[in-house]
Amino acid sequence: MEWLKQMQSALDLIENSMEERIGIEEIARAATSSPFHFQRMFHMVTGMTVGEYMRKRRLTLAAQELVMSSTKVLDVALKYGYDSPESFAKAFRKIHGIAPSQARMVGVNLKAFPRITFQLTLKGDQDMNYQIVEKEAFIVAGKAIQTTCEDGQNLRDITRFWEESHRNGLVNRLCSVISDRNVLGVITGMELGDETFTYLIAGRTETTDIPDEFVLMTIPAANWAIFTSVGPMPGAIQRLFNRIYQEWFPATGYEHAGTPELEVYPPGDTTAEDYRCEVWIPIVKK
Structure with a gap:
């Protein structure tokens, strides 16, 4: 291929x-x-x-x-x-x-990281439901953390961020200022090319009059590939992200537009087996 x-x-x-x-x-x-x-x-x-x-x-x-x-x-x-x-x-x-x-001492143990190779496995055992939707720019309000991709630290940091935000009431306070019922996970800053990026727990807003604990961010206009995740968090959405990059992108004529990605969480029990949320990926034609 x-x-x-x-x-x-x-x-x-x-x-x-x-x-x-x-x-x-x-x-x-x-x-x-x-x-x-x-x-x-x-x-x-x-x-x-x-x-x-x-x-x-x-x-x-x-x-x-x-x-x-x-x-x-x-x-x-x-x-x-x-x-x-x-x-x-x-x-x-x-x-x-x-x-x-x-390193030259006798009996010393050293690590070896072999050259990697890419393989594409076409599983075909599960459909990937998605749609392509064009949307204008919009504003979100939320709270941010900095994290790093190195050694998978981002997965640990983001999971902890969500747990703390539910425990300390951040999500409830955010819901009082956003314009719809969906809470967003916003991934941004990867376009800078280093290993750190910003993750926001946020929501769409129609006003700039927000509490001091929140920041505002403009999500640029984009064509979005929108995928549906079904299953408990965070495992289901992490698996969906992997499938998007390992299966969907290689099989299509699209590439990432380089602007923020979104996780869209509607109200509901996020631990339920039938919980449904979405991943929005900004795309451009190659």
Whole structure:
């Protein structure tokens, strides 16, 4: 399938550039994709950001070189893109649990992160109900947290954020200022290209006169691919996100528009097996 060839071309470029500085724009071009769409697809398919994957691969190769040669630690650090022995040692220790100077010690255990490959599995055992809808820009009010994709920290942070927001009454207070009954999860900031992003618990509003605890954000006009999730939170919607990126995008002629994504939660028992909510993904034709 064409999508697999494109992603494999990007992986080949990454692997052949371990000793060079390469930007996400060049990598995305190899996949004939926008930088944002490539990064979002990569993260959803692999569970790692592009930057995280490249760090792990470079530090794997660096460890192998330290073990198998007499090259100085400083030279290895510079070869794999680190500007100083200190920054290299910090990253090396985070992955391998030891200092680079200890890598040559007999019996030391090192981590290895093999090169990944992409595979597309066409399951066909469950329909994906969706519709394409064009909507004008609108304003949301809500409360935000910063989180990171690294090591899946975002899943833990966002789950905790929702639990705390129900417990401390934030969701109830928000419902008193929004213009409909739906509570939103807003994912934004990924277009900046790093591993951190902003997540808001929010709702659509028709007024800018809101309590100080909330912030306002404009959701740009977009064509939305709207998918229905059925099942208890947060598992059902997380599985739906995975299917959108692993199955739907590769099989269609669309890519992510690079603007905020929405989770749309109607009133109801979010722990029920038949709870229905939606995922809104802004899209453009390739």
